[in-house]
Amino acid sequence: MTPRLIFTADDLGLAAEVNEGTERAHREGVLSAASLMVGEAGFEEGVRVARSNPDLAIGLHLTLTDGHPVLPAARIPSLTQKNGRFRDDMASLGLLLALSREARAELAAEVAAQLARFAETGLRCDHVNAHKHYHLHPHIAAALMQAAAGAGVRAIRLPNEDPAMPRKADPSSRKLPSALLNGWVAVLRKRARNWGLAAPDRVLGFAWSGAFSADRLRAVLPLLPGGVTELYFHPAMRGGFAGSAPGYRYADELAALTDAQVREAVSGLPRGGYAAMLG
Template sequence: MILTADDFGLHPAVNEAVERACRDGVLNAASLMVGAGAAADAVARARRLPGLRVGLHLVLADGPAVLPPARIPALVDAQGRFGSAMARDGARFFFLPHVRRQLAAEIRAQFAAFAATGLALDHVNAHKHFHLHPTVLGLVLRIGREFGLRAVRLPGEARAPRLLRPWLALARRRLDAAGVAHNDYVIGIADSGAMDERALLRALARLPAGVGEIYFHPGVVSGAEIAPAMHGYRHADELAALLSPRVRAALDHAVPRRGGFSDLFPDPPDPLDLPDPPPGGAPGAGMTAA
């Protein structure tokens, strides 16, 4: 099980909550908004938390871009912010080559900004799950390979709308074909902004099999104090859930194996520890991947 905080870097109150939930609670991972106003503070906190797995939270909607507006005028407004009309923007990503070129440049810039932090890249996902869009996912897979991409969130929840199921199936096939790891299921979409102790305990009582990810939006304050678009979010209640002794006990019972996406991968073997190749065989012959 992977327990992830999204929007790391969005606001100092989010960053403080992530640090507390990692040190004193059950949080394993966080997804960093590299262009957000409190990103530098988030990176400084992450460096103090060796147990926190940090990934890239791509922002391609309702948030700030990394590149200046003059470089990506088809994507952002004069202040360098993406809009929230995702259906319209998704159609433009798909049909307009000049928009795709600017989109690729921005995705590359966000990967590069994450690499510049020096943090290990645990995973990639996107704000509002925009990486489910086939054009975005294709660019993430192509560009991400250059930056050590190994895992991507698959935002498939049991209660996913029927309309999304074909896109989820397509994303799963593409991730598998690319050899990129992903979770088997996610929890948190239906209760986004309201993953309090009660909701979390209810989810833990009926977990499906496989690798799961539960994602949160914790904060030491809530709602519009974090961002105007999040006026109904109960960030502080989500932090309380991550700090709850009852939640920790339920997790220890239901899923004792917890960590980040990078914990799914075995450490590469030390070449000095590898066995000698069999006589007449190629190096590594007869070995299988873990």
């Protein structure tokens, strides 16, 4: 079976550096999809990038931490800090969502608001996922799946990464609790199907988040089996911008997506967004 590839950029709309890097990765490289943050400073420019590149499939990058809400913070006090930003204590918020019906109601309202803001752009929502994979939380997953299905979205990222693959490509790759994670992802996959949401067969980028270099990409491409694989990146022109993650090698990830050897390696393979590859 021929590999079918989705090359995705997360954080479109976060900052000008990310928007420019995403556009370059698509126009000059192999990037085929991007996930849009709808509450951040670069949102409007990110939408312009999306409209100017109709072959770039655009999805929602749901943000519930390390960012700004779409709803007024006063309407979702369980989710926000005094400065109006989302809470950054993901574990504590996760526990609150498990215990508080009120917090879950606020969550559902904010998820719906982010999907509504995406819809206002007129762009087709190719897929959904969440910043920092926060939709692995059962209540966030439930809220996102229900709202996405109601909005007509048909695909979701579920980060089931085979731990052997990144370590075979680069033995220095960090180890993750993949057996536990992938067991839970299998549960989420069944729940997603119940909502009519499809997911790629596998995802790559978790072990290399912020450090998915050209060397690693060139090494892992020949290892990919048949079926649909999503490879996700964080391309940007440079690091150090407002909202950037410490230690992320943004320019290196952009270089990976525009690498000449990578372009040659995937030139004969099906490549696109979720709808095109999963349809």
